[in-house]
Amino acid sequence: xxxxxxxxxxxxxxxxxxxxxxxxxxxxxxxxxxxxxxxxxxxxxxxxxxxxxxxxxxxxxxxxxxxxxxxxxxxxxxxxxxxxxxxxxxxxxxxxxxxxxxxxxxxxxxxxxxxxxxxxxxxxxxxxxxxxxxxxxxxxxxxxxxxxxxxxxxxxxxxxxxxxxxxxxxxxxxxxxxxxxxxxxxxxxxxxxxxxxxxxxxxxxxxxxxxxxxxxxxxxxxxxxxxxxxxxxxxxxxxxxxxxxxxxxxxxxxxxxxxxxxxxxxxxxxxxx
Numbered sequence: 038x039x040x041x042x043x044x045x046x047x048x049x050x051x052x053x054x055x056x057x058x059x060x061x062x063x064x065x066x067x068x069x070x071x072x073x074x075x076x077x078x079x080x081x082x083x084x085x086x087x088x089x090x091x092x093x094x095x096x097x098x099x100x101x102x103x104x105x106x107x108x109x110x111x112x113x114x115x116x117x118x119x120x121x122x123x124x125x126x127x128x129x130x131x132x133x134x135x136x137x138x139x140x141x142x143x144x145x146x147x148x149x150x151x152x153x154x155x156x157x158x159x160x161x162x163x164x165x166x167x168x169x170x171x172x173x174x175x176x177x178x179x180x181x182x183x184x185x186x187x188x189x190x191x192x193x194x195x196x197x198x199x200x201x202x203x204x205x206x207x208x209x210x211x212x213x214x215x216x217x218x219x220x221x222x223x224x225x226x227x228x229x230x231x232x233x234x235x236x237x238x239x240x241x242x243x244x245x246x247x248x249x250x251x252x253x254x255x256x257x258x259x260x261x262x263x264x265x266x267x268x269x270x271x272x273x274x275x276x277x278x279x280x281x282x283x284x285x286x287x288x289x290x291x292x293x294x295x296x297x298x299x300x301x302x303x304x305x306x307x308x309x310x
Contacts, residue, residue: 050302051301051302051305055157055158055159055301055305056159056297056298056301057159058157058159058160058162058163058164059157059159059160062155062156062157062160062164063160063161063163063164063167064164064167065156065160065164066151066156066160066161066163066164066165066167066168067164067167067168067171069164070164070165070168071168071171074168074172082175082176082179088125088128089121089122089124089125089180089183090183092117092121093114093117093118093121093183093184093187093189096113096117096244097113097114097117097118097189098114100113108245108246109246109248111275114189115189115190115191115274115275116271117243117244118184118189118190118274119184119190119195119198119267119270119271119273119274119275120241120242120243120244120267120270120271121180121184121243122177122180122181122184122198122202122270122274123177123202123205123241123243123263123266123267123269123270124238124243124263124267125173125176125177125179125180126173126174126176126177126202126205126206126209126266127173127205127209127234127237127238127262127263127266128176128234128238129169129172129173129175129176129177129206130169130170130172130173130206130209130210130213131209131213131229131230131234133168133169133172133173133210133213134165134166134169134209134210134211134212134213134214134217135213135216135217135226135229135230136226138165138213138214138217139217139223139226142217142304142307142308143223148161148304148308149308152308152309158301158304158305158308158309159301161304162214162297162300162301162304163297165210165214166207166210166211166214166297167207169206169207169209169210169213169214170203170204170206170207170209170210171203171206172206173202173203173205173206173209173210174199174202174203174206177198177199177202177206178199178202181195181198181199184274189274190274191274191275191276192273192274192275192276192277194272194273194274194276194277195273195274197273198269198270198273198274201266201269201270201273201282201286202266202270204286204289204290204293205262205263205265205266205269205289207289207293208262208266208289208290208292208293209262209263211292211293211296211297211300212262212296213229214300215296215299215300215303216229217300218299218300218303218304218307219299219300219303237261237262237263237264238263240254240257240258241258241261241263241264241267242258242264242267242268242271243263243267262288262289262292265285265286265288265289266285266289268281268282268285269282269285269286
Protein backbone atom coordinates (compact mmCIF):
# COMPACT_ATOMS: atom_id res chain seq x y z
CA UNK A 38 0.00 0.00 0.00
CA UNK A 39 1.35 3.43 -0.92
CA UNK A 40 0.88 5.94 1.87
CA UNK A 41 0.19 9.63 1.46
CA UNK A 42 3.16 11.90 2.19
CA UNK A 43 3.51 12.60 5.88
CA UNK A 44 1.32 9.71 7.02
CA UNK A 45 2.41 8.72 10.52
CA UNK A 46 -0.50 6.89 12.13
CA UNK A 47 -1.57 7.88 15.63
CA UNK A 48 1.81 9.09 16.79
CA UNK A 49 3.13 9.24 20.33
CA UNK A 50 1.23 10.16 23.45
CA UNK A 51 1.05 13.86 24.16
CA UNK A 52 0.60 15.78 27.42
CA UNK A 53 -2.95 16.66 28.35
CA UNK A 54 -2.09 20.34 27.92
CA UNK A 55 -1.41 19.66 24.23
CA UNK A 56 -4.98 18.45 23.79
CA UNK A 57 -6.64 21.61 25.09
CA UNK A 58 -7.36 24.07 22.26
CA UNK A 59 -7.11 27.83 22.46
CA UNK A 60 -10.62 29.26 21.97
CA UNK A 61 -9.17 32.28 20.16
CA UNK A 62 -7.11 30.25 17.69
CA UNK A 63 -9.84 27.66 17.16
CA UNK A 64 -12.23 30.52 16.43
CA UNK A 65 -9.80 31.84 13.82
CA UNK A 66 -9.88 28.47 12.04
CA UNK A 67 -13.68 28.47 12.28
CA UNK A 68 -13.87 31.95 10.75
CA UNK A 69 -11.68 30.93 7.83
CA UNK A 70 -13.95 28.00 7.02
CA UNK A 71 -17.06 30.13 7.46
CA UNK A 72 -15.70 32.74 5.06
CA UNK A 73 -15.14 30.09 2.41
CA UNK A 74 -18.64 28.71 2.93
CA UNK A 75 -20.16 32.20 2.67
CA UNK A 76 -19.05 32.25 -0.97
CA UNK A 77 -20.46 28.80 -1.74
CA UNK A 78 -23.55 28.49 0.43
CA UNK A 79 -26.16 28.77 -2.32
CA UNK A 80 -24.87 25.75 -4.19
CA UNK A 81 -24.16 23.86 -0.98
CA UNK A 82 -27.61 24.22 0.57
CA UNK A 83 -29.67 23.14 -2.44
CA UNK A 84 -28.64 19.45 -2.35
CA UNK A 85 -29.22 19.47 1.40
CA UNK A 86 -32.77 20.64 0.83
CA UNK A 87 -33.50 18.24 -2.02
CA UNK A 88 -32.02 15.05 -0.55
CA UNK A 89 -34.24 14.77 2.57
CA UNK A 90 -37.15 16.20 0.60
CA UNK A 91 -36.99 13.29 -1.84
CA UNK A 92 -36.75 10.76 1.00
CA UNK A 93 -39.68 12.40 2.72
CA UNK A 94 -41.70 12.45 -0.49
CA UNK A 95 -40.93 8.84 -1.44
CA UNK A 96 -41.13 7.24 1.99
CA UNK A 97 -43.18 9.58 4.14
CA UNK A 98 -45.85 10.54 1.63
CA UNK A 99 -45.38 7.52 -0.67
CA UNK A 100 -44.76 4.41 1.40
CA UNK A 101 -46.45 6.08 4.35
CA UNK A 102 -49.83 5.93 2.61
CA UNK A 103 -49.68 2.12 2.92
CA UNK A 104 -48.96 2.23 6.66
CA UNK A 105 -52.42 3.17 7.81
CA UNK A 106 -51.85 3.07 11.56
CA UNK A 107 -48.45 4.74 11.55
CA UNK A 108 -45.60 3.75 13.84
CA UNK A 109 -46.14 3.65 17.61
CA UNK A 110 -49.20 5.83 17.16
CA UNK A 111 -47.35 8.40 15.04
CA UNK A 112 -48.27 8.91 11.36
CA UNK A 113 -45.44 7.45 9.30
CA UNK A 114 -44.42 10.71 7.63
CA UNK A 115 -44.21 12.37 11.05
CA UNK A 116 -42.17 9.40 12.28
CA UNK A 117 -39.65 9.75 9.44
CA UNK A 118 -39.35 13.54 9.27
CA UNK A 119 -37.39 14.18 12.52
CA UNK A 120 -34.92 11.46 11.61
CA UNK A 121 -34.15 13.23 8.35
CA UNK A 122 -33.14 16.30 10.35
CA UNK A 123 -30.60 14.16 12.19
CA UNK A 124 -29.39 12.45 9.02
CA UNK A 125 -28.82 15.81 7.31
CA UNK A 126 -26.44 16.70 10.13
CA UNK A 127 -24.66 13.37 9.79
CA UNK A 128 -24.13 13.60 6.03
CA UNK A 129 -22.99 17.22 6.26
CA UNK A 130 -20.47 16.48 9.02
CA UNK A 131 -19.25 13.33 7.31
CA UNK A 132 -18.41 15.05 4.04
CA UNK A 133 -16.92 18.12 5.71
CA UNK A 134 -14.52 16.15 7.90
CA UNK A 135 -13.57 13.58 5.29
CA UNK A 136 -13.12 14.85 1.75
CA UNK A 137 -13.00 18.55 2.63
CA UNK A 138 -10.45 18.10 5.42
CA UNK A 139 -8.45 15.64 3.34
CA UNK A 140 -8.33 18.09 0.44
CA UNK A 141 -7.13 20.93 2.66
CA UNK A 142 -4.55 18.72 4.34
CA UNK A 143 -3.11 16.73 1.44
CA UNK A 144 -3.96 18.53 -1.80
CA UNK A 145 -3.85 22.22 -0.89
CA UNK A 146 -1.32 21.61 1.89
CA UNK A 147 -3.21 24.35 3.70
CA UNK A 148 -2.63 22.83 7.11
CA UNK A 149 1.13 23.05 6.69
CA UNK A 150 0.75 26.81 6.37
CA UNK A 151 -1.76 27.05 9.22
CA UNK A 152 0.53 25.16 11.58
CA UNK A 153 3.41 27.48 10.77
CA UNK A 154 1.44 30.15 12.65
CA UNK A 155 0.70 30.06 16.40
CA UNK A 156 -2.15 27.62 15.65
CA UNK A 157 -1.47 24.19 17.17
CA UNK A 158 -2.98 20.86 16.02
CA UNK A 159 -5.56 20.91 18.81
CA UNK A 160 -6.66 24.40 17.71
CA UNK A 161 -6.91 23.28 14.10
CA UNK A 162 -8.95 20.19 14.95
CA UNK A 163 -11.23 22.11 17.32
CA UNK A 164 -11.80 24.88 14.77
CA UNK A 165 -12.56 22.43 11.98
CA UNK A 166 -14.92 20.42 14.16
CA UNK A 167 -16.63 23.58 15.38
CA UNK A 168 -17.17 24.67 11.79
CA UNK A 169 -18.33 21.23 10.66
CA UNK A 170 -20.89 21.09 13.47
CA UNK A 171 -22.01 24.64 12.66
CA UNK A 172 -22.55 23.64 9.06
CA UNK A 173 -24.42 20.53 10.20
CA UNK A 174 -26.67 22.74 12.32
CA UNK A 175 -27.40 25.00 9.36
CA UNK A 176 -28.37 21.98 7.29
CA UNK A 177 -30.46 20.57 10.12
CA UNK A 178 -32.31 23.86 10.51
CA UNK A 179 -33.06 23.93 6.78
CA UNK A 180 -34.63 20.47 6.98
CA UNK A 181 -36.46 21.39 10.20
CA UNK A 182 -38.00 24.40 8.46
CA UNK A 183 -39.08 22.21 5.54
CA UNK A 184 -40.74 19.52 7.66
CA UNK A 185 -42.36 22.11 9.89
CA UNK A 186 -43.68 23.98 6.84
CA UNK A 187 -45.48 20.87 5.60
CA UNK A 188 -47.02 20.23 9.02
CA UNK A 189 -44.90 17.32 10.23
CA UNK A 190 -43.86 18.83 13.57
CA UNK A 191 -46.52 18.78 16.26
CA UNK A 192 -44.60 19.72 19.40
CA UNK A 193 -43.43 23.25 20.27
CA UNK A 194 -40.37 21.62 21.84
CA UNK A 195 -39.04 21.19 18.31
CA UNK A 196 -37.65 24.71 18.60
CA UNK A 197 -34.92 23.17 20.80
CA UNK A 198 -33.72 20.80 18.09
CA UNK A 199 -30.88 22.99 16.69
CA UNK A 200 -28.64 22.90 19.81
CA UNK A 201 -28.89 19.12 19.89
CA UNK A 202 -28.12 18.95 16.18
CA UNK A 203 -25.02 21.03 16.95
CA UNK A 204 -23.93 18.45 19.54
CA UNK A 205 -24.69 15.59 17.17
CA UNK A 206 -22.74 17.39 14.46
CA UNK A 207 -19.75 17.56 16.81
CA UNK A 208 -19.94 13.82 17.39
CA UNK A 209 -20.19 12.98 13.68
CA UNK A 210 -17.42 15.47 12.95
CA UNK A 211 -14.96 14.03 15.43
CA UNK A 212 -15.63 10.54 14.06
CA UNK A 213 -15.05 11.69 10.48
CA UNK A 214 -11.98 13.70 11.48
CA UNK A 215 -10.58 10.70 13.35
CA UNK A 216 -10.91 8.54 10.25
CA UNK A 217 -9.37 11.21 8.02
CA UNK A 218 -6.42 11.74 10.32
CA UNK A 219 -5.60 8.03 10.42
CA UNK A 220 -6.11 6.78 6.87
CA UNK A 221 -3.01 6.45 4.68
CA UNK A 222 -4.84 7.10 1.38
CA UNK A 223 -8.06 8.59 0.07
CA UNK A 224 -9.36 5.31 -1.36
CA UNK A 225 -10.33 4.16 2.13
CA UNK A 226 -13.23 6.60 2.29
CA UNK A 227 -15.27 4.07 0.33
CA UNK A 228 -15.15 1.83 3.42
CA UNK A 229 -16.08 4.70 5.73
CA UNK A 230 -19.20 5.58 3.78
CA UNK A 231 -20.22 2.11 2.58
CA UNK A 232 -19.65 0.28 5.86
CA UNK A 233 -20.21 3.15 8.28
CA UNK A 234 -22.32 6.09 7.21
CA UNK A 235 -24.79 4.34 4.89
CA UNK A 236 -25.66 1.48 7.30
CA UNK A 237 -26.01 4.06 10.07
CA UNK A 238 -28.45 6.00 7.90
CA UNK A 239 -30.51 2.91 7.17
CA UNK A 240 -30.45 1.20 10.56
CA UNK A 241 -30.57 3.95 13.17
CA UNK A 242 -34.32 4.12 13.54
CA UNK A 243 -35.12 6.78 10.95
CA UNK A 244 -37.39 4.59 8.83
CA UNK A 245 -38.60 1.90 11.22
CA UNK A 246 -38.62 1.14 14.96
CA UNK A 247 -36.67 -1.69 16.54
CA UNK A 248 -39.39 -3.22 18.71
CA UNK A 249 -40.23 -5.93 16.16
CA UNK A 250 -36.60 -6.82 15.44
CA UNK A 251 -34.15 -9.04 17.38
CA UNK A 252 -32.81 -7.36 20.50
CA UNK A 253 -29.23 -7.30 19.26
CA UNK A 254 -30.22 -4.95 16.43
CA UNK A 255 -31.12 -2.19 18.86
CA UNK A 256 -27.96 -2.88 20.86
CA UNK A 257 -25.86 -2.32 17.73
CA UNK A 258 -27.87 0.78 16.83
CA UNK A 259 -27.39 2.13 20.36
CA UNK A 260 -23.65 2.18 19.70
CA UNK A 261 -24.08 4.59 16.77
CA UNK A 262 -24.39 8.37 17.19
CA UNK A 263 -27.16 8.74 14.63
CA UNK A 264 -29.49 6.55 16.69
CA UNK A 265 -29.15 8.91 19.65
CA UNK A 266 -29.63 12.05 17.60
CA UNK A 267 -32.69 10.55 15.89
CA UNK A 268 -34.19 9.73 19.27
CA UNK A 269 -33.58 13.30 20.42
CA UNK A 270 -35.02 14.98 17.32
CA UNK A 271 -38.02 12.65 17.20
CA UNK A 272 -38.68 13.15 20.88
CA UNK A 273 -38.59 16.93 20.58
CA UNK A 274 -40.73 16.89 17.44
CA UNK A 275 -43.44 14.63 18.85
CA UNK A 276 -43.27 15.29 22.60
CA UNK A 277 -40.09 14.86 24.65
CA UNK A 278 -39.13 12.43 27.39
CA UNK A 279 -36.64 14.52 29.35
CA UNK A 280 -34.81 11.55 30.90
CA UNK A 281 -34.30 9.80 27.57
CA UNK A 282 -33.12 12.98 25.90
CA UNK A 283 -30.63 13.50 28.73
CA UNK A 284 -29.28 9.96 28.26
CA UNK A 285 -28.89 10.37 24.50
CA UNK A 286 -27.29 13.78 24.95
CA UNK A 287 -24.79 12.39 27.46
CA UNK A 288 -23.84 9.60 25.04
CA UNK A 289 -23.08 12.07 22.25
CA UNK A 290 -21.10 14.37 24.54
CA UNK A 291 -19.00 11.60 26.09
CA UNK A 292 -18.09 9.98 22.77
CA UNK A 293 -17.16 13.37 21.31
CA UNK A 294 -14.90 14.18 24.26
CA UNK A 295 -13.21 10.78 24.26
CA UNK A 296 -12.44 10.74 20.54
CA UNK A 297 -11.18 14.32 20.30
CA UNK A 298 -7.65 13.34 21.34
CA UNK A 299 -7.24 10.89 18.45
CA UNK A 300 -7.18 13.32 15.50
CA UNK A 301 -5.12 15.79 17.53
CA UNK A 302 -2.42 13.19 18.09
CA UNK A 303 -2.59 11.92 14.52
CA UNK A 304 -2.33 15.39 12.98
CA UNK A 305 0.54 16.30 15.28
CA UNK A 306 2.39 13.17 14.16
CA UNK A 307 1.51 13.73 10.52
CA UNK A 308 2.09 17.46 10.10
CA UNK A 309 4.38 18.71 12.87
CA UNK A 310 8.09 18.00 12.27
